[in-house]
Amino acid sequence: MRTQQFTTIAILAVAFGAALPSWASVDTSPKPGGVYKLKPGIFVDKDSPCESAANASIRQYDGKGISTAHTHACKATVRSRKQGRSATTFTVDQSCVDAGAGKAPRFVERQQVIVDDALTFTQIVGKSRTTYRYCPVYQLPKDLRKAAR
Secondary structure, three states, rough: OOHHHHHHHHHHHHHHHOOHHHHHHHOOEEEEEEEEOOOOOOEEOOOHHHHHHHHHHHHEEEEOOEOOOOOOEEEEEEEEEEEEEEEEEEEEEEEEEEOOOOOEEEEEEEEEEOOOOOEEEEEEOOOEEEEEEEEHHHHOHHHHHHHHH
């Protein structure tokens, strides 16, 4: 009888998320939106861990454009949009400040962004094609958490 009560309590605890830390189960980040309808925040190359991705593997989406560790204030101007069965393909001219922070000249780059869903996209620049996935804030290293909020 006692074993059955313990099993029932354990099942209920797992079912209601009692085993999860409270910060892991609450998402307070902005909802998907902006030019690509992606969730604003940090994305990493699909093969990189969120906790320790190299700078070259990180992209930040703010609703206006997709920045790298070496660019900021990016703004995508949509040239065409094609809705497929499972993804939307955007051809854009993206204008960015050519520095990680501070003043620098802007540059414009033609690229394609294929949005599979609000948490996954593929960026094609020239002959380079990379797929990125969203990283929840709690999975990011401390120095990136502030940038993602």
